[in-house]
Amino acid sequence: MILRSWNLFGPHDQPTRAVPRFIKTCLANEPIPLFNGGRDADNFYHVNNYCEAATLALKNDKAVGEVFNVGTGQETTVRQLATMIKEITGSSSKLQTLPPRTPLEAKPRRTNPSIAKIRRILGYKPVLGLREGLEQTLEWYEQNSQP
Numbered sequence: 327m328i329l330r331s332w333n334l335f336g337p338h339d340q341p342t343r344a345v346p347r348f349i350k351t352c353l354a355n356e357p358i359p360l361f362n363g364g365r366d367a368d369n370f371y372h373v374n375n376y377c378e379a380a381t382l383a384l385k386n387d388k389a390v391g392e393v394f395n396v397g398t399g400q401e402t403t404v405r406q407l408a409t410m411i412k413e414i415t416g417s418s419s420k421l422q423t424l425p426p427r428t429p430l431e432a433k434p435r436r437t438n439p440s441i442a443k444i445r446r447i448l449g450y451k452p453v454l455g456l457r458e459g460l461e462q463t464l465e466w467y468e469q470n471s472q473p
Contacts, residue, residue, distance in 0.1 A: 327389040329379055332397035332439050335459070336373035337466040345370065345460070348408050349467050352417035362426040364405030365434035369397035372459025375452045382448040389448060395439035398452040407456075414460055 335345035351358050379396040383389040402410075405421065412419055426432040444450040454462070 327383050327391065328393040329376070329383060330393060330395050330439070331376055332369040332371065332395070332437070334373050334376055335370060336463055337470070339463075344404060344407060345411070345463060346467070348411040349415065349464055352412050352415040352419045353467070353471075355418045357420050357422040358408045358412065359422045359424055360405055360408060361424045362431050362434060363423045364403055364408060364421070367401045367403045367434065367436040367438065369400060369438045370402050370407055370456060371398045371400075371452065372454040372456075372462065374454050374459070374462075378453045379444060379448070379450050382444075382450055386448050392443075392447065394444040394448070394450075395441055396444065396450075397439040397441055398456070399439065399441045400456065401436065401438040402456060410457060411460060411464075414457070414464055 333344075335343065339346045341347070341350070348358060375398060376396055379394065383394065408421060411417075412421070441450065
């Protein structure tokens with residue numbers, strides 16, 4: 327089976343990805359750069375949701391030979407993500423609205439999976455919402471950051 331993942335985040339994430347960058351920026355109370363005004367949208371979700379999907383797929387013969395989208399099915403703009411992280415961290419960071427870096431980036435990119443198939447066939451339900459996943463990720467960063 328194939329699990330097609332959308333925009334995962336959580337502990338040990340690549341430091342160049344949106345969630346870790348925004349968390350570190352907010353903890354330092356630095357401006358949060360939002361290229362193209364933060365209008366791009368994606369399905370950001372905590373890695374525990376992916377683990378839930380993988381567990382269900384590995385335990386169910388109905389998954390054999392299938393392809394499933396994995397996410398929460400909830401679209402969030404980069405601006406909304408940054409605002410939520412700013413709220414969760416209690417940061418005084420300012421959202422910095424910046425122009426697109428390239429002409430191609432001027433049109434907002436939007437991607438959001440349909441998770442209807444994995445719900446129907448495997449009974450998948452996300453175990454963590456976006457805010458709860460961000461709170462857990464922030465907690466991990468606070469406990470594991472270098473002084």
